[in-house]
Amino acid sequence: MKKFSRRNVIRLGLAGTAFSMTGVTQSWGRALLMPTPAEVEGPFYPVADQADKDADMTRVAGRTGMAKGEAIIIEGAIADISGKPVADAVIDIWQANAAGRYNHPRDPNSAPQDPDFQGWAVIRSDAKGHYQFITVKPGAYPATKTWIRPPHIHFKISRHGFQTLITQMYFPHESLNETDLLLRSKSARQQSAMIATTDGKHGNLTVYTYNIVLTPVER
Numbered sequence: 401m402k403k404f405s406r407r408n409v410i411r412l413g414l415a416g417t418a419f420s421m422t423g424v425t426q427s428w429g430r431a432l433l434m435p436t437p438a439e440v441e442g443p444f445y446p447v448a449d450q451a452d453k454d455a456d457m458t459r460v461a462g463r464t465g466m467a468k469g470e471a472i473i474i475e476g477a478i479a480d481i482s483g484k485p486v487a488d489a490v491i492d493i494w495q496a497n498a499a500g501r502y503n504h505p506r507d508p509n510s511a512p513q514d515p516d517f518q519g520w521a522v523i524r525s526d527a528k529g530h531y532q533f534i535t536v537k538p539g540a541y542p543a544t545k546t547w548i549r550p551p552h553i554h555f556k557i558s559r560h561g562f563q564t565l566i567t568q569m570y571f572p573h574e575s576l577n578e579t580d581l582l583l584r585s586k587s588a589r590q591q592s593a594m595i596a597t598t599d600g601k602h603g604n605l606t607v608y609t610y611n612i613v614l615t616p617v618e619r
């Protein structure tokens with residue numbers, strides 16, 4: 401991993417990552433985790449490939465600058481509905497920059513692009529199902545004249561044997577969460593599963609935890 405020292409962030413407490421009981425449901429007498437709710441892909445999935453899609457979205461290979469905005473760490477565990485870790489899942493992540501602008505030709509937002517922000521990453525979960533990346537907190541942006549999308553990060557998770565999950569991660573304590581048409585269309589339990597938790601800092605970077613539960617493919 402370039403420039404971003406994995407060693408510096410690897411011990412952020414993933415050992416303490418646990419699925420909250422809010423995600424647990426009962427089925428056939430066994431406790432099962434609720435699959436992470438799906439969400440629309442939205443219009444801004446990257447269209448042009450880029451060389452640099454690594455886990456440090458705050459820097460772009462070949463450039464010396466750092467992305468504008470608040471650098472943050474996002475980490476979590478990927479599990480199946482029985483809680484078993486899902487290793488080697490492909491995690492495709494895309495988001496707006498700190499000003500709320502996507503690196504996408506059809507983003508109508510007039511907010512500025514940030515050439516030092518990577519905007520897109522494709523990473524994998526490790527042998528224990530853990531993943532981690534560093535990025536900047538995305539800005540809110542207008543979806544329509546009357547609807548401002550709260551800060552969020554798009555995820556697409558793929559793994560053989562599981563249904564591909566497209567979802568969006570939200571941030572805690574955001575007043576725009578209360579009025580977001582997508583998030584508010586979910587049940588309270590689903591909303592709580594889609595909002596990351598934050599339990600500390602690594603250095604001066606806030607660490608957000610977002611655990612993901614995948615649904616097995618029916619056989």
Ligand SMILES: [Fe+2]
Nearest residue numbers: 442444552554
């Ligand atoms: Fe979005």
